[in-house]
Amino acid sequence: MTTLFTSDHEWLRIEGDVATIGVTDYAQSQLGDVVFVELPKVGRSLKKAEAAAVVESVKAASDVYAPISGEVVEVNEALAAEPALVNSDAGGKAWFFKLKIADKSELGGLMDEAAYKAHTA
């Protein structure tokens, strides 16, 4: 299992041909208290860099972009009921959606943990 990161502060956990996607702890600290999460519909086909989900704090709404292309195979319904999970466990329980990876070569452009740490330092 590999974890990769984007410069937009998303993480991807790659298991076979499925990527689980969420936002990083750094992202949640910048967003502030999350009060609402809108997730994509299962079955939706996302292109890389397309707006896929929305995360809203008291103050503002922010888009979460598809870090790679693929079909949405599962979404985390728990986030709708408990958006604050994004603040308490961004890298774990607060995953947003799972994508069936369309093109594995797109993973090549993403950062590993060390590169992401340098990016947010």
Added chain:
Amino acid sequence: MLARDKSSLKRTPLHALHVARGGKMVPFAGYEMPVQFPAGVLREHLHTRGAAGLFDVSHMGQLALRPKSGKVEDAALALERLVPQDIVAVAPGRQRYAQFTNEDGGILDDLMVANFGDHLFLVVNAACKAEDEAHLRAHLSDICIIGSLPDRALIALQGPKAESALAKLCADVTAMRFMDTGPRKVAGFDCFVSRSGYTGEDGFEISVPAEQAEALVAMLLENPDVLPIGLGARDSLRLEAGLCLYGHDLDTTTTPVEGALEWSVQKSRRTGGARAGGFPGAEKILSQFEKGASRRRVGLRAEGRAPVREGALLFGDSSSSEPIGKVTSGGFGPSLNAPVAMGYLPTSLSANGTSVFAEVRGQRLPLQVAAMPFVPNTYKR
């Protein structure tokens, strides 16, 4: 007014204290202001409703209107040329909410007017303060000497514990009621204290000499009931309280009647009153009092959990292509744990309970017109 170059931004006398307390500084109305502190908007909001929050509002304009005659009534009468409020009736030691109107009946700014016995004290919005001062000078210089007070900071202490916190530094404040105001010694400093605010909570606004502001705020923050609060929670608090934000819910295209501010225009200035009219846009505004206006500011509650924010278009049903109105302020109300918004709708659709739809990210979200304040106020009347 958003300055991108931070070096061009002004700082309030409390800037260093905000930075030391971990405030996240952002540009606002030409100033570097804290949008939130480490507690975050949600906790800051709830702390203000549950205990006491301390806000730096030093960016706002403080003005003194001194009558050349020495009689405060003359300054009050003069100011009535520019606002639709009864200023003459504001007793010494009291203050009133007012609006500067333009010839079209639109609102140039909203403000507080206090009677300090021998002069009037005005607090105006930061983004409008230069224009307001010029407006006063252009129209009232025959009667008044207009002075701005840039050497004073302004702080607000709001919430159920505000009285006990401030009383430790000024015992007299416990005797004040909502909208009482005047000079008071606070911790020995020469302050102006009013029992008012912008949160819907009981509380105070304190004008303090700039050089003493940091010391006063440090004393207030020693009290564990008091936390510093940023602009983020200031906005969510005032929204839940149904209070207008100038430049968003009110502007030069909205009249006091359209803005649902009829309560702020006293009978003496309306048709048939002792000093009816005589303010810019009186013809239009007084006609709207008689015949109604075509649109009206309303409160909006969502059925779902998605916040509906400023700029969202409003529709009469789930499919029509013509918008009927627009959201002017909106977000998430932490005390209600639900989205809240306000906006303008045709008066025929402004009754509480009316169903409308807001377009958010291409979807029509159902909303209901709802009474404001969304959270009951706790003013000490």
